[in-house]
Amino acid sequence: MTMPPGDGTSGGGPPGEVPPGEEVPIASNDDVVRVRQLVRAAAAAAGLSLVDQTKIVTAASELARNTYAHGGGGTMRVEQAGGRGRRGVRIVFTDEGPGIADVERALGEGWTSGAGLGLGLSGARRLSDEFDLRSEPGKGTTVTVAKWSR
Numbered sequence: 001m002t003m004p005p006g007d008g009t010s011g012g013g014p015p016g017e018v019p020p021g022e023e024v025p026i027a028s029n030d031d032v033v034r035v036r037q038l039v040r041a042a043a044a045a046a047g048l049s050l051v052d053q054t055k056i057v058t059a060a061s062e063l064a065r066n067t068y069a070h071g072g073g074g075t076m077r078v079e080q081a082g083g084r085g086r087r088g089v090r091i092v093f094t095d096e097g098p099g100i101a102d103v104e105r106a107l108g109e110g111w112t113s114g115a116g117l118g119l120g121l122s123g124a125r126r127l128s129d130e131f132d133l134r135s136e137p138g139k140g141t142t143v144t145v146a147k148w149s150r
């Protein structure tokens, strides 16, 4: 299988080692790097422009960091998406962490429960074509994003 060039980051195995649709663990900073590589490869394979690849990689990176830092670790799944004459990627992040008590507040720019800038979720939403956040306090959080080629 021939893979497009990587993300310019090192670490992890060769991109493409994990088949699309497989669940990838997010339990370390190295895993966040790996998420970037996998999403870059999937976005290129879906025909997204370089600019759109970078947008969805940036969104995925923020969401992976949240899964790791706030969710206590979790998983990521990236898949080719399409139908109705369009092509793209869909990425799902899941954790069983503390959840988000006030989703509207968390989605606002500049709100953080920690030492961050509070720009990750709002940035990820802005950079994606589809954004869905489901969270139940005490149970966990699932964020789904999609980007379409244009």
Ligand SMILES: Nc1ncnc2c1ncn2[C@@H]1O[C@H](COP(=O)(O)OP(=O)(O)OP(=O)(O)O)[C@@H](O)[C@H]1O
Pocket (backbone or CB within 6 Å): 062, 066, 067, 070, 071, 095, 097, 098, 099, 100, 106, 107, 111, 112, 113, 114, 115, 116, 117, 118, 119, 120, 121, 122, 141
């Ligand atoms: N997976 C998650 N589980 C629990 N809480 C979360 C999760 N993702 C986000 N949050 C909550 O939403 C807040 C806002 O997230 P956001 O990514 O916008 O900012 P941040 O992570 O605090 O800072 P940064 O700008 O570095 O991303 C977080 O501070 C956290 O309280």
Ligand SMILES: [Mg+2]
Pocket (backbone or CB within 6 Å): 062, 065, 066, 116, 119, 120, 121
């Ligand atoms: Mg964040």
